[in-house]
Amino acid sequence: MAPKVLISDSLSEAAVQIFRDRGIEVDFEPTLGKDKEKLAEVIGKYDGLAIRSATKVTEKILENATNLKVIGRAGIGTDNIDKEASSKKGVIVMNTPFGNMITTAEHAIAMMFAVARQIPEASASTHAGKWEKSKFMGVELTGKTLGVIGAGNIGGIVCDRARGLKMKVAAYDPFLSQEKADKMGVEKVELEDLLKRADFITLHVPFTEQTKNILSRENLAKTKKGVRIINCARGGLVDEEALAELLTSGHVAGAAFDVFKEEPAKENPLFNLPNVVCTPHLGAATTEAQENVALQVAEQMANYLLDGAVENALNMPSMTAEEAKVMGPWVALAGHLGTFIGQLTDEPVEAINILYDGVVSEMNMPALNCSVIAGILKKANPDVNLVSAPVVARERGVKISTTNQAKAGTFEGYIKVTIKTPTLERSVAGTVFSDGKPRFIQIKGINIDAEVGEHMLYTTNEDVPGVIGTLGMTLGQNGQNIANFTLGRTSTGAQAIALLYLDEKAKPEAMKALRDTGMFQQIRPLEFTV
Structure with missing residues (x-):
């Protein structure tokens, strides 16, 4: 059966024809996106949804999207799409980042x-x-x-x-x-x-x-x-x-x-x-820009629905369907490593080196690279995606390098990300265990073993007695529950780190209370999409 696409915003006839020429059934209803109830009622019939800014893809609409595989946004902004709900639903979100x-x-x-x-x-x-x-x-x-x-x-x-x-x-x-x-x-x-x-x-x-x-x-x-x-x-x-x-x-x-x-x-x-x-949000309102993004989103969606090719995806790397089965956990790990190091870095990143060890060194590294780079850049630009990330990095003058090596440790494979800024060099490494779950295994050269959680807290301190108790007590007094707690240090009495997996987002009052203790050199709440 041919894929079926709904266009719920105004796209050009040329874009509609692209779908038809590729053998995709398309319903062109340019005013439907303004009617949330009607959209929620009919969305279950479609494999793809092509929109501009008028259609709001909410969690409620996604709940009814039983067959939906891809959302294509003709334009760069995706504030009108619930990307977290889309990811949980397994729906790819694409945009057209360079058309306007x-x-x-x-x-x-x-x-x-x-x-x-x-x-x-x-x-x-x-x-x-x-x-x-x-x-x-x-x-x-x-x-x-x-x-x-x-x-x-x-x-x-x-x-x-x-x-x-x-x-x-x-x-x-x-x-x-x-x-x-x-x-x-x-x-x-x-x-x-x-x-x-x-x-x-x-x-x-x-x-x-x-x-x-x-x-x-x-x-x-x-x-x-x-x-x-x-x-x-x-x-x-x-x-x-x-x-x-x-x-x-x-x-x-x-x-x-x-x-x-x-x-x-x-x-x-x-x-x-x-x-x-x-002016009424006319930044992208030219005939050329509107036509460019409409044609681009139609091509991207058709390529995915017919061939499985992923382009300009915000929540999935570019790779073949066969690669995705094997690489999925490693792509997730690469993104987590980039996100971790990006959230810790306040200076402009001058260089990124990505080390691939063991089994991962034989995988599709462009997709893995994109995942790392996108994770690092998302702090400055949440709209960056896995395809545009290398372009954005290049335009910002960031030097990207990779290193491959055969198995060199206790793990079958691991990824290590090192960044350089004008004043520091920082690294983090991780692996994927047999259960398919990504883990952090090294931060700043200190070995650890920490699972990745949605809400985390990273701290550094001198290795002195009382730090663990202070962390637990202070967080508990501020209603913050710890799901997992991992420690590491360079040597006795030297620098120590802690990585905590929290049940909910770090509370400002809890962070202030930790800072007020004077025991910590660094306190960083971290957020991950898991």
């Missing part, structure tokens, strides 16, 4: 021009029959300093375009290496410096716990008087109420926003303020 980069970058540049020259207000005034030439005094972009927060794919294009406009470009990105910054022709700066110097600030970062409210009230107050701020990335990166106050006071000369904390944005503190340009 240029379009979004161009929109940011266009918004910068619009706010610099007050074009929307001047246009409205002229349409109204007024001729207020002296009212709309703008500023030139040439020679001005553009502060770019986030120098990844889209931010990098913005940097390139801004340099072409003869602007001075200063970029803040914790994961941007100096070597990459030099190649881009931009000045690598810290956020504090960018805020003080920039005439224009544009944001190009994903929405994460680290970037949430990155332009907070406090940081906005540090900006240069007369600054203009552009956000075509994600809502929630800027304190909109604080920005509105600074616009009213005149400290901020203008703002251009394509995204908002609450969308659809029917009301917002920025609306109806002078020299504020607002």
Whole structure:
């Protein structure tokens, strides 16, 4: 029986035809995605679901998706898909990460021009029959300093375009290496410096716990008087109420926003303020971008449903069906090792070396590499996937190397990941036991034996009496239950580590209580997808 795909958002006819030409039955219902109840009612009939942003793939819908194998998002953002529920259901989530980069970058540049020259207000005034030439005094972009927060794919294009406009470009990105910054022709700066110097600030970062409210009230107050701020990335990166106050006071000369904390944005503190340009999330809204991502998602989904090929998957590595049976646990291990080391690292990663020992050295290493790299990069970019991870790493100037060796220890095989930053080198190793479960076996050269849990806690300390008791007692007093507890040390009285598997996410009050004891050099809550 031919696979069956539902398209519940607006995709081009050319994309629909791709499915049909490949022998896939397709129902094209571009308004169905807005009706959650109806979608939940019919989703069980389909092997694939192709969407844009209007369709919300919730846990409830996935519960009814008894035959669903793949969700394809025409675009990069997947906030409208419950990826955890999809993974548990065994549904692959694909996106099209590179189809709208240029379009979004161009929109940011266009918004910068619009706010610099007050074009929307001047246009409205002229349409109204007024001729207020002296009212709309703008500023030139040439020679001005553009502060770019986030120098990844889209931010990098913005940097390139801004340099072409003869602007001075200063970029803040914790994961941007100096070597990459030099190649881009931009000045690598810290956020504090960018805020003080920039005439224009544009944001190009994903929405994460680290970037949430990155332009907070406090940081906005540090900006240069007369600054203009552009956000075509994600809502929630800027304190909109604080920005509105600074616009009213005149400290901020203008703002251009394509995204908002609450969308659809029917009301917002920025609306109806002078020299504020607002658009309804048009970053990817060009004919070329919409067509590109639609065609790309149709091809990817068809390739998977017919041939088992996995491309641009967010929750599964690219590999053949045959490889997946053998490699699955090792791919999971590789991702856990990357996620572990990524969550511990606050500096830009300059180099990654992945050592494959024994049986794993004969497996599909590109898929394993992608899993490691994606795990490391997810802290900075949650949208990175197993296909785009090497590209993102290369664009950030991260050097990737691998080492293969025959069996060299007590395990049939293991993976060791080592990263290098400007100030340190850090490593972690793991293996897969006969039960198919990944295990951490070494951290910082210290041997351990720890199973991987969804919620974990990593600590380092001097090897002195009382640490174990303090950990258990402090966590217990704060309602935090320990499922598993693993210890390791270099030698008696030297450095020691602990890796705890918790029943629930680490509580802030528990972490504060541990820090207040003064016994620990490092306390890091960790999260894994298991």
